[in-house]
Amino acid sequence: MFEFSAFSLYDAAFLAIGGVxxxxxxxxxxxRNIIYSALSLVFTMLGVAAIYFQLNAGFLGxxxxxxxxxxxxxxxxxxxxxxxxxxxxxxxxxxxxxxAWFAGGTITxxxxxxxxxxxxxxxxxxxxxxxxxxSVGMLAELMLGDYVIAxxxxxxxxxxxxxxxxxxxxGVENR
Amino acid sequence: xxxxxxxxxxFFLITIAFPVTAMGLAWLFRPKPKAAPDxxxxxxxECGVNTQGKTWIRFKVNYFLYALVFLAFxxxxxxxxxxxxxxxxLGPFAFIEMIIFIAILLIGLWYAWKEGALEWY
Numbered sequence: 001m002f003e004f005s006a007f008s009l010y011d012a013a014f015l016a017i018g019g020v021x022x023x024x025x026x027x028x029x030x031x032r033n034i035i036y037s038a039l040s041l042v043f044t045m046l047g048v049a050a051i052y053f054q055l056n057a058g059f060l061g062x063x064x065x066x067x068x069x070x071x072x073x074x075x076x077x078x079x080x081x082x083x084x085x086x087x088x089x090x091x092x093x094x095x096x097x098x099x100a101w102f103a104g105g106t107i108t109x110x111x112x113x114x115x116x117x118x119x120x121x122x123x124x125x126x127x128x129x130x131x132x133x134x135s136v137g138m139l140a141e142l143m144l145g146d147y148v149i150a151x152x153x154x155x156x157x158x159x160x161x162x163x164x165x166x167x168x169x170x171g172v173e174n175r
Numbered sequence: 176x177x178x179x180x181x182x183x184x185x186f187f188l189i190t191i192a193f194p195v196t197a198m199g200l201a202w203l204f205r206p207k208p209k210a211a212p213d214x215x216x217x218x219x220x221e222c223g224v225n226t227q228g229k230t231w232i233r234f235k236v237n238y239f240l241y242a243l244v245f246l247a248f249x250x251x252x253x254x255x256x257x258x259x260x261x262x263x264x265l266g267p268f269a270f271i272e273m274i275i276f277i278a279i280l281l282i283g284l285w286y287a288w289k290e291g292a293l294e295w296y
Contacts, residue, residue: 013184053180063253071246078242081234088231137264140257144269151272154254155279158247162283165243166292169236 014054021047034084034091038077045069059136240292244284251280 020043027040045068052061084091095101143151219226258265258273287293 053183056180058180059257062256067246067249067253071242071249075239075242075246078234078239082236082239084231084233136257137261140261140265140269143254143257144261144265144272148272151254152275152279155251155276158250159279159283162244162247162280163286165247166240166287166290169240169243170290170292 010054014051017047017050017054021051032090032092033088034080035077035088037092038073038080041076042069042073045073057135059139237292237295240287244287244292247283248280251277 024040024043024045024047028037028044031037031040045064049061049064049069052058052064080091219230254276255273258269261269
């Protein structure tokens with residue numbers, strides 16, 4: 001099921017990246033100030049980006065940094081700044097209800113069990129696959145070739161998102 | 176392309192080590208303060224002026240609007256990048272496709288402009 005090979009620099013880098021990612025995720029949950037939680041989420045996103053880079057998916061990693069760590073996190077922080085109306089140090093307190101603790105714990109355990117089972121029972125290829133050297137170029141040819149309709153539909157989706165956001169925010173301001 | 180990731184990692188480590196070393200050396204060689212810092216030293220100030228009221232307040236919706244519009248155009252840049260990499264090979268049809276893509280998104284910018292989402296008041 002599991003197989004352990006010699007410990008390499010690659011593994012050390014993965015452990016460091018994974019550690020940062022997990023510490024960031026813990027920070028999101030454990031910080032009492034929700035702004036600190038949001039900033040901690042940036043570390044998690046950067047850690048995920050580093051894992052993409054390590055898996056030789058550079059374009060995906062760059063997108064992760066540009067969109068998630070760069071734009072989504074700013075959006076989350078601005079949303080928090082917009083809505084925060086109580087003491088900042090008490091915005092992300094743990095819930096006092098034991099029922100919620102129990103439900104959260106159950107879901108976490110189920111997720112953990114299914115991830116461990118999925119990793120354990122998958123037949124991983126034993127030989128190293130040849131990495132794609134020019135993934136961005138291939139992506140461009142597919143995006144502007146076979147999938148051009150989906151590509152233009154993405155533009156319309158983005159347009160709808162921009163207009164929807166403006167209508168939502170402006171509508172609230174005018175009324 | 177970007178495939179030399181170990182070099183990138185070494186650069187990253189140097190980037191972290193440089194400020195840590197600089198601050199550490201400064202801490203090592205600086206004259207140590209005789210007395211413990213008092214309250215006055217820890218006062219918050221903005222441009223040398225004391226702050227007025229609380230700093231953890233609610234902000235205007237304009238910040239959020241800017242972030243949303245930025246996010247949409249950030250995703251547009253993500254689509255532009257592979258096209259730019261393969262620009263020479265793809266030819267005029269891909270160029271027209273990209274012009275249509277940008278034109279559709281420019282409608283969004285025009286709408287944001289028209290609705291005053293870019294104004295700061």
